[in-house]
Amino acid sequence: MAFEAMFQPIQLGKLTIRNRVISTAHAEVIATDGGMTTERYVKYYEEKAKGGVGLAICGGSSVVSIDSPHEWWSSVNLSTDRIIPHFQNLADAMHKHGAKIMIQITHMGRRTSWHGNDWPTLLSPSGIREPIHRASCKTIEPEEIWRIIGDFAKAAGRAKAGGLDGVELSAVHQHMIDQFWSPRVNKRTDEWGGTFEGRMKFGLEVLKAVRAEVGDDFCVGMRLSGDEFHADGLSHEDMKQIAKYYDDTGMLDFIGVVGSGADTHNTLANAIPNMSFPPEPFLHLAAGIKAVVKAPVLHAQNIKDPNQATRILEGGYVDMVGMTRGLIADPHLIAKIKMDQVDRIKQCVGANYCIDRQYQGVDVLCIQNAATTREYMGLPHIIEKTSGTRRKVVVVGGGPGGMEAARVAAERGHDVTLFETSDALGGQITIAAKAPQRDQIAGITRWYQLELTRLGIDLRLATRADEAAIKDLAPDIVVLATGGRPFLDQHAEWGYAENSDESLVVSTWDVLSGHVEPGKNVLIFDSICEFAGVSAADFLADKGAKVEIVTDDIKPGCAAGGTTFPTYYRSLYEKEVIMTSDLMLRRVYREGDALVAVLENEYSGTQEERVVDQVVVENGIRPDEVLYYGLKEQSRNKGQVDLEALYAIQPQPCLAEEGDGFLLFRLGDCTAPRNTHAAIYDALRLCKDF
Structure with missing residues (x-):
């Protein structure tokens, strides 16, 4: 009952959503085979549906035209009918768990890169270069404008034919629609610029063409910025006027609002607020637009906590809350609330590992949840108990890799002892959290502390493990996550x-x-x-x-x-x-x-x-290998990991082999210095089969 506002159904046009929580559009960088929503893509979203999300809007920056390249982001390609059967698989996977699924569609205009694949000529209203991508472009011609308007309509039709529940038109972060809106980019004096109505015309014609293609029973929304945060850009008052202009057409079923433009490095950092930002820093912009429109307003930016979400909804600031990075960290967030397991939610810490990877053109991953986007490989979000032998597992090191190894082994039902030299868990996370902009990263450790306590792990803090102490426990498996030292x-x-x-x-x-x-x-x-x-x-x-x-x-x-x-x-x-x-x-x-x-x-x-x-x-750091080399020759497997099995997410063959003594594994920085995600990933893929 404490979170009742989150679980109220809502109507978007003729579509009923089971609750008020959305996974908003983001570029997943996992649409492969020419921009198709293949198995990895489907499994990633299906996990959110299993976890109880009401609506997922997938495919941030999914393209409608062949001259808006999809390859740079591995984004979804709606410029071809090939996508339709892939959409059908995606829709079926979501619907069987009670969730709705839409996709964001766009033409990127100047906001992309021209080098690679078909080497397209990029387009923008006035041929003005975009700083983030350093992308030169030509001034779009009227014939090209009408072609792209038609491409939007065809793309929406493909989404409907594939069984999706709606489309969201992207007019945010300087895509083609809001490139026409913005006076800092649109310098035209013809019918597509100059006056307010001229700058609005491209977006209006896109909306009219899409609605004509899909009819009134298909959900169509628009995502826009509440303020571009540029002195020569669109202000909050400008965006209120624009939102009302499109809302007054009666053709929009919802409006998504975020804060900031994203065409410079500085504004991009606002668009996806990291842990240095306060909670929901741009809620006031969404609330300002809600005050002037009739369509339901959706908002997502740094909403990570169910108490936060409830307060926002109960206050009437917006109609739905996006908890996108929260669902990347824990796709079962909604289910855990319903089961009164709020303390078990793996809450997003705002590290932005996910989105920073996206802007490097690589797949979206979570710093603390190695299963996210790897569901198709068999990496589980929920660890099942072993049906085999209950083992004695000793873990040395209480950093992220060690904590994950201990958690996963205990979830499997094994007897786990964790040694940590310091008087607290966390390892390098504890050090990182001392920095002025990094304090929230300590949330990773807090979650593990709660889980290790719940699982009844024998936790030995302020205790240096040596060979004698480890062998005294007669372990079946020893996992070393001893980290390293500054190099x-x-x-x-x-x-x-x-x-x-x-x-x-x-x-x-x-x-x-x-x-x-x-x-x-x-x-x-x-x-x-x-x-x-x-x-x-x-x-x-x-x-x-x-x-x-x-x-x-x-x-x-x-x-x-x-x-x-x-x-x-x-x-x-x-x-x-x-x-x-x-x-x-x-x-x-x-x-x-x-x-x-x-x-x-x-x-x-x-x-x-x-x-x-x-x-x-x-x-950087150098691995702490002293304990490893002290135990190596005494172990059955000489400390070796079968890499083919590890990379294929399969059990280590030595786990099935009989013999006296213990198996020895090391992971994280005591193997080779990498990062928090790498340590947690190694621990999960190794220990899930103990």
Whole structure:
């Protein structure tokens, strides 16, 4: 009853949705075979239907025309009748679980890339280049305009023929429709520009053609921005006028509203708010549009919690809430609420690993749920009990890989002991959460703590596992997830010493964990360019230090992700952090009470120096392999993993072999440094068959 507002049915046109929760359109980057919704695609959405979602709008940026390429995003291709039987499979999979399924359709215009596959000529209303994709384009001609309007209609017809429940016209993030709307992109003086009605004409003709194609009994909506956040773009008042203009036609069954444009790196970071943003930061924009339209309003942006969703719905701000990334983290979110298992929801932490991968053109994955989009491979969201022997499993290391290994083994019904040297779980997650913009990542650990407690795992914190302690438990399986240590000794010239009082450099771990006091004038050298370097810079500047972050890569934080690095840059520029690229750290030496860092430009070979009181180095980590090599020769499998079985998501052959002693596996960073998702993925695909 506490979440009753979420479970109220709603009518969109003539379509009844069983509850008020949507998975909104996003590019999954998994539509293969020429943009078809193949098995992986279907299974990904079916899991959400099993989990209780009311409506899924799939296929963010699904294209209607052959000159709007689908290959860059592996998005759905609605420009061909080939898609129809694939849609039928998708619709059947969703409908049998009581969920509705729609697809977002669009022409990307200038918002894509022209190089590759058919090498299309990109189009926009006035031939103005788009910054994000660095995409040059031509000015669209009237004949091309009418052709694309017809393509929208044909695409909608294919969606209907395939049994989908509706289409959403994308007029957000600078796709073709809102490229015509925006005065910063549309400079035309003909009937397709100039006046308000001229700029609205393309979208109106698309809507009329789609409605004529699919009739009144098929759901048609539109997604738009509530404010482009550009001084020369469309303001909130402009968007209210536009939303009312299309709503007044009576042809829209719903309107989806998000905040921000997305045609620059800075605005893109707003469009998919990461953990540095407050909850539902742009709800006011959706509420503003709801106040002037009659059609139901849908909104999604940083709504991750059922209490949040309920408050929004009960307040009447919008009619449906999108919990898209929440459903990527846990597709069974709705079912868990219904079963009074709210504490078991794997809540999205806003890491944006999913969307940042999308903007790299690779498949959407979740930082903490390795089963998401891998359902077709047999990776389970719900772990089944073993029907075989109950084993004694010892896990060493309480970081993400170790916690997942312990959870999965316990869910299988095994007797699990987890050793962790520190007095708390989390590993590197705990360190990352110390940074000003990364605190919410601790939610990953909180979920595991609850699950490990529920499963009754023998949790031994502040306990260093050695060979004797492990063998004393007579384990059948030992899983090592001992992580690693900062790799500061790669170059002797850096002056690293294991005794920090003698060392000339310290690690980002030292700084973020509070192991060393922050300096007042600090140089950070970051050779990795992911989160740790920029997090340390943000942290130190927050403490009042004067900070310069230097990298030998193209720019600091360049590997942090397209929706993530801009939020760091906002903070670093505000705190006057100096960001320097193309310099490598050659050596560090002491001069009196100061440290001198010698930097070298790889391209010119010239050197320069910085005089500081602290040098922080982020150079990744080296695996902690001591315990592994101590146990390896005593194990039945000599610590080896059958890679063919692992990659095929099959049981390790050694699990079926008889013999004395224990099996030994290692995963995560104590094998090779990667990331949180990799550690959790290794743990799930290895331990699900214990």
